[in-house]
Amino acid sequence: MLELLAYDFMQRSLLAAALVGAVCSVIGVFVVLRGLAFAGAGTAHAAFAGVTLAYLVGLPPLSLAIVFGLATVWITGWVEEKGRMKLDVSIGILYTATMALAILFLGLMKTYNPEVYGYLFGSVLSVTTDELMIIGGLSVVVLGTILLLSKELYFIAFDQEMAAASGVPARQIFYLLLTLVALTVVISLKTVGAILVFAMILIPASTAYQLTHSLTQMTLYSMLIGVFCAVSGVLLSYAFDLPSGPSIVLLATSLFFLAVCCSPKRLHRIQRA
């Protein structure tokens, strides 16, 4: 197994996977606790629509992925804030509309382009040095912002109105969180793909939620689980010639069910009952 690390492509893949695993799982804590699970799924599909349009008009794919992702999360946030429509309904509409756009843009392409499908299903083993630089740069931005504003992010996840009432600029922090979710999705598109990226946001955080009552510990556990699953998934996919995205996500899902069965919180509830 160690000789694998001598290959440049494998070094890039493992580094990309570790970064994506860390970023997705940390932002996932706030997504899970703030109840934005479905918003992340919608963002991933919107970002893929951006990628397909970029290929169609000849722009860098991640540039339009960011534009589409940000537009989706900001509209979602605005709708929730105004209370004009239930969040799941507005996201459902955006989710399907952007997916329809992606299919439309794919249909308008004259030839089959396998690179586009790499963004849909994930292809971490083909990450280039330039893509790794972008993933690294955006990961530093997202993780750095979370580190600087973690106390405010925790508070709005707990209770946004109470945070606002306590003097925290809760509205601005909420939109910042949505922006970070969109950036995280864009970072992860190439590694795990638009369909599975959201699993990487949701599952490690949900697994950590089973294991602890402490916010700080939940974030730490989530990050460890995310990085472990991402790196192990890449190695498994190479070893058994499997697609990388599903390998990562299915490993994370297995850990989730294991955590549910062994959850100290659940066992404590059973004992109390």
Add this chain to the structure above:
Amino acid sequence: MTHPIIRFDHATFGFPGIVALEDITLTIPESEFVGVIGPNGSGKTTLCRAVLGLMAPLRGTLRVLDCACEELRCHHRALIGYLPQKGMIDRNFPVTVLEAVMMGRYGALGLFRRPTQKDRDIARQALTQVGMDHHRDSALGALSGGQQQRVFIARALAQQPRILLLDEPTTGLDLTAQHSVVELIQQLHRELKLTILMITHDINMIRSRVDRLVLLKTKLFAAGPPQEVLKPDILSQVYGKELVITDKDFVIVEDYHHH
């Protein structure tokens, strides 16, 4: 009269096409303990949100801490401790008691600054004041309803507030816990000289404890010492058939909508 800390002047609040509170004129001096009563939909929670600066008046003015409520900045809000209604908080949120109380320090700390040992000491002191310091490492979700309310009161106290806003703090608690929480609030008022606005449906519980009662039904129906407000003719105009008076000194409000 002590310096007014909250002053409504013909203030009307609501949303487009809906008036939730109309033409309220009310002055609350510093260190007063005010109970806010009224049936469901009478504007009690709107009053709370207005004082927090989360709603601007459609007409008239509201000044809180010598500042127009629509201009309340984060540092003003940090001086208002707030306990939301019980149902509005996720009680299974993965947070320890001390972590929850520390959140009370975040507004005053400001962005980018990490809590210091001094903040932790203030949070511990707030927990001691509500008798919950020994539970500081427990999971919030593992506590009883009454204990959780004490923790949330401690969170508000950790802000070192000048005003404490309590939105139905006894709802959903058993009778013993209700008494215990209200006694704690009264004790905090006595010891810390806080201005307290407590929204409640339980007239019996607070009638002997507050300095003044405010009776709302979209408009300000009555405001004054409890014995002046809790008169059958006044209450029956507001509560109608929901009101049952068992004898001269005992008032029960059957909150039918609540059950």
